[in-house]
Amino acid sequence: MAVIKVEDFIQSVADALQFISYYHPKDFVQAMYCAYQHEESKPAKDAIAQILINSRMAAYGHRPICQDTGMVCAFVKVGMDAKFDCTDRTITELINEGVRRAYLNEDNPLRASMVSPPHGARKNTKDNTPAIVHIDIVHGCKVEIELAAKGGGSEFKSKFKVLNPSDSIVDWVLEMLPTMGAGWCPPGIIGIGIGGTAEKAMLLAKEALGEEINMLDILARGPQTEIEKLRAELYHRINELGIGAQGLGGLTTVLDVKIHEYPTHAACKPVALIPNCAATRHVHFTLDGSGVVKLPVPNLDDWPEITETDNSQVKRVNLNTITQAEIENFQPGETLLLNGKLLTGRDAAHKRIVDMVTSGQTLPVDLKGKFIYYVGPVDPVGNEVVGPAGPTTATRMDKFTDFMLSRLGIAGMVGKAERGQATIDSIKKHKAVYLMAVGGAAYLISKSIRKAKVVGFEDLGMEAIYEFEVEDMPVMVAVDSKGTSVHETGPKEWKMKIVERIQ
Incomplete structure (x- = not known):
């Protein structure tokens, strides 16, 4: 019988969350580099290059890959013969203590993103708790833990539908992918759960x-099972959509498609889809009573050398x-290097700005003629002026954009992913x-920021x-002053190119 020390459990969780904040899994790095070498679309290739450069920098500097350091999801399998040295706290409480310890680490503080309650006040919990914990009692005397920071x-690009038994899973997935936009920062991995009930299918997809990642190995030897055949078909069909890295159009939208299945009722076929982004973060380890887990430190030689x-x-x-x-001379798809003062603002700041202006209050900063960067940065450490500061999904700010342009006179915006048609029309x-800016390149982007100070709404934290x-x-x-969007033109162009090659 293994006796697991509670302190070992907590510290292992904390260490593992720190580990995945700055180390990409080796298989992800290798798959992304293959995509980089294969890519022919220059905007997509440049985006993948930034992601890989950022990944190496984060691994070297032990700073977060992405400013969104995620909500913690934990899958815990407790052996029936395992025993803890103290039973005054539940497994969930122990996980949360590990999360708290990891996210408040002074050497590498991670951004706290969890808010409670989820409606109304939505106050930040300050330590990224609570985690989403799934517990299973299994045979054995060990405790297995899988952690993901999503x-x-x-x-929240996840999809679910109960299909009829005769419906095509492939058709449904191909219908869903274009509706997900680019906010999930492709290329990444798609997880699919088939069967069970509604909640079981979602859990299967997450697991x-x-x-x-082993898709290229499967394609090299040929699919050998029905699930492998389905995975391979989805991999090819999704990439044939031409969505590409960051939704800019290109050859690689997904690096792999993973599928878990479970028996279900004869009258239905539940299917869930959950994407993993370019900040893929997960780790699996086992506690056997021998102490705190020691995760293998990757070799920096595992990262490709890509020069800027x-x-x-x-x-x-x-x-x-x-x-x-x-501004009117900027061309769609043109690369710019920004210099000077850039203001930031996300969802909460935009809502407060609108509320203050409509009620006649004075804003803490003049926005006329300014550019707004949609970002919630990580706190700085050491000599940093700001921590990793990559873009958040611009689409969420669409509801505020016409107000910001017409009433406050901002000149432009910086974010990631596409804009809706009404917003494009307003631009x-x-x-x-x-x-x-490239989602998944937060640490790289932060090196372009020479000074940073809070100029409004300090109570909103990040x-x-x-x-x-x-x-x-x-x-x-991404959208020029004439309303041309590269998130529309790029995928259309590359989908046509791919179709022509297939024919």
Whole structure:
């Protein structure tokens, strides 16, 4: 009988969460590098390059891969013959203590994103608890723990439907993928759960995401089971959509498709789909009573050496002196290097801005002619001016954009993923611009930020309004002043190219 010390359990959880905050799994790095070598779309290839450079930097610097350090999901399998040295706290309470310890670590503080209650006040819990915990009692005398840190941009693109028994899973998945937009930061992994009940199918999909990426191995030897055949078909069919990295159009949208299944009622076929983004973070370990888990430290040689692209021919933009004529001269898909003052603002800040203006209150900062970066950064450590600070999904700010353009006169926005048609129309009407930074390159982007200070709504924590002083921050023109969106033109172009190759 193994006796598991409670302190070993807690510290193992904390150490593992720190570990996955800055180390990508080796299989993910290898699969992403294969996608990089294979990619022919320049915008998509550049985006993958940034993700890989960022991954290596995060591993070297022990800082988060992504500013959204995720909500913690824990799968705990407790052996029936395992025993804890203290029973005054539940498994869930022990997991939460590990989460608290990890996210408040002074050497590498992780962003707290959990709010409670989920409606109304939505106050940040400050330590990223509670975790989402699933417990199973199994044979044996050990405790197995699988942890995942799921970012909001991918987790909440999840889909579920109860199909009829004769319906095609492939058809449903291909219908869902384009509706997910680019906020889940492809290329990534798709987890699919088939069977059981509604909640069981979702759980199966989530568990599937923890498996090792092996699609290229399966394709090399040929699929050998029905599930492998389904995985391979979905892999090919999804990539044939041409969505590409960051939704810019390209050859690789998914690196792998994982499927778990479970028996279900004869009258139905429940199917769930959950994506893992470019900040894929998960780890599995076992406690056997011998102490705190020792996770194998990756070798930095496992990361490919990708040099940053030559910026000598890229347009540098001074945000402090930018003119309307300059904005109207930006071309769709053009790469820019931003310099100067850049304000930040996410959902909570936008809502408060709208409420204050409509009630006649004075804002803490003048927004006219300014650019707004949709970001909630990680707290800085050491000599950092700011922690990892990658973009959040711009689509969530669509409901506020016309107000920000028409009433406050902002000049442009920086975020990730696509904008809705009404927002594109508003950008065109006001001759503004939407710029895209690469999701999954948070630590790399933070190195472009030379100064940072809170200039409004400090009580909102990571959702406060910051003023960044940026130097050569790389972005792409995603929606120009004429209303052309690269998230529409890119995938259409590459879908046609792929179809022509197949024919």
